[in-house]
Amino acid sequence: MYKLLIVEDEKWEREGLRDFLQWDSMGIEVVGCACNGAEGKKMAAEYRPHIIITDIKMPILDGIEMARDIRSILPETEIIILSGYDDFEYAKQTFDFHAFAYLLKPIQKRTFQETVLNVLEKLKEKKVHQRERISLESQWMDFTQEDFDDLLVDFLKNKTDIQYIYELPMMKRIKTYQRRMVAIFSLSLNRPKSSSKDTLKDETKKGVLVALNTMLGDRGIAVLCNEYLDEVILCLDAYSTKKELQKNLQRIMVRLIQELGVYSIVGIGERIDDLESMPLSYAQARRALDFRFLANYGELLFYSNIKNSNQMNRELAERSVEKVDLISKKIVDHIKQGDMDQALDRVDDFLAILRENLSESKILLNHFMMNVVNCLNLVWDHNVDQDIYEALYGKNKERVDYSMMHSLLDTKKYLEDFLTGISVKIEKNCGEDRIARLVLKIIEEKYWEDLSLKIISEEVHLYPYYIGRIFREHTGKSFNQFLNDYRINKAKELIHSNNMKVSDLAKNVGIANTSYFCSLFKKTMGLSPGEYMEVMNRRHKGV
Structure with a gap:
């Protein structure tokens, strides 16, 4: 049986959801009904449900904040959001914790049932994958001694259980750490003023690995990550203060430049007490590194800072959107007037807004590009069977390609190329018709x-x-x-x-x-x- 938790502050709606479907016949057990987000969070920790159905507007703790908190302890739980607000400002907040669905009230029974069945299908797929993983884990014991790096990385990614690597020699060192944390180094051979990025050769990466392990000594272990090119993962014995950690990581970054000519941006997870929670610190470091597109080489990205900035109130978020709307309008005006120098000069101002609102930066960046495209489509030849963005990148291209942006300079070049490309297309499409x-x-x-x-x-x-x-x-x-x-x-x-x-x-x-x-x-x-x-x-x- 799959466990279901219902969180709804209105009693009649809460009871209605409990009786809305024949849960037993679907293989679902309703383990609890909470009347607010705080109670829902407590019940989630106690019952560890597979599915949570929650309203947004609730007293004490709303559904959005509750879901974010629950996601950190129950990352596999599927969350269905219910709301009476057909509003992008509400819906976009579900992006952060990957809600399974966002349903508007009043809910149609057929739509609701189909959503629940889709959740069950996804959970069943997870079970199949889990069984396959367990069957494979028995085979991994044959090469644990030779492939420790890969196994440690798999453990950090929750792909293998700690029991299979717990007694390995390198893990015994990590077990001696009082508090542990994970940091990820994103590496580049290019100087900070360069916006291009060359892939590191295997020989260079091995040299970085040796250098890091030498510098860390007994305070940590560095391993390569084959899934992500040009990255090294550090499992650290956490320093007593954030300031001390920052000082030592910056010292390591400087030595990598001096000894190997390698520059880096570092994503850092939070400190954890038990060994089993290291994957959480890794996930946090990975999440922090996702924002390297707004970082300069030599900067540290702490997950704790991003998490704290994520508490930005709605009024501040709206002001940020207003700033982006204003600057995108100015850029569009410059492009319309054929003044690309002025348009490109505004890019730095826009990037400054993104750096001030790191947790919302991807939403704001998408919003900016949509603004530019939508505004300039007004002067685009509508007899052409594609809009400006499709003319520039093709129909299947994502709005923002973060794989091309490994630093702030990469992002600046990406935006400058985007705006210049659009200007050229506009000029070609519209001619010189003054x-x-x-x-x-x-x-x-x-x-x-x-x-x-x-x-x-x-x-x-x-x-x-x-x-x-x-x-x-x-x-x-x-x-x-x-x-x-x-x-x-x-x-x-x-x-x-x-x-x-x-x-x-x-x-x-x-x-x-x-x-x-x-x-x-x-x-x-x-x-x-x-x-x-x-x-x-x-x-x-x-x-």
Whole structure:
């Protein structure tokens, strides 16, 4: 039987979930029903359920924080999130702990049952994999003495049980450590000012391994990781203070540069007491190293720092998104104007925002690239059967390829190549047609004024019909449709940042007739301005 824990603060919903499906017939036992996140966390530690179904909004400890805490002690538990909020800000938080599903209330029985069956299928697959692993473990004993490095790495990855390597000579040294921790060195032969990365030769990696083990002495063991190129894993006897640890790791990094010409970025897990928990410290070090794309060579990435920054409140997260929206808009404006020097100068400012918000940086980076692509698609030729990003990278390419980014400089080059490539594609797609760009610039600078093709024609000295045809070819929209959409988007921005009357809002975006503005806003957004304001206010207050 698989064990299920239900966490829901509303009594009738909690009882409803317990009786919603015939759990016994599905091979599931409901081991507990908690009324808040704190109680759910306690029950999870006690019953160690295979499946957790939880609401988000709960007193004491909400579902998101509870799930994050539970994931650290029960990484294999499948978590299903229930919420009445169809909101990206809520859903994106489930990325960190890999929720199995995010279901919106009210829940349809068929959808709910299908989700549970999919969870069971995944758990059954895990059982099959576990049985296969156990059958293979008996064979590994034949070569444990010769392949200690691989076995230690497999243990850290939870691929083999500690009992099979517990009595090996090198493990006996680790057992003497009072407190242990894992650090991962990401290595490079390139100097810090270089954004390219050459793969280390086997001879160099072996030299690094020997040097590290010599420097560590009795304080640690260094092993190679064949799965990740150019990385060395350290199992350390943890120093008494973080400052002391930092000093010694930096000393090691400096010696690697001096003796072998090898630079490094280090991801560091938290200190643990028992040997069995070393895989947790390894996973934390791996998680920390995932953010090396924002680190310079010579920097240390502590998991504890990233975990603490992950507690960032919603208001701070929203401010970060606003900063990214602002800087992406400025970059887009520079690209539209053909000023790539100014656009590329903004990359450092954007990277500074990411470094300030490390735990949210991947979400913010994706958000930035989507902003740039979506904004520039407005001037992309819609007769072409692909958007800008597809034209640049192809249809199957992920939005961000972190495999190309081993340091901050790699990330900077990646973004510069991305923006330059988009600029070239825009130029090729749109040609040198200054007329369309000039009209866009006039709209951006004078949208609050009385604008029409006739007024613009007097400014650019061309016939209105000719301007309108060129504008439609380049934007896929008529001049009036584009101007109305632009004004409504500006109205949305003002609603987010100001509290003003609808009549003032209309005038601020260039529409003198309030009734026409309300009609246009509702046609575009599906809500009247007043209704949209109320939704935004309630969302901001978390209602």
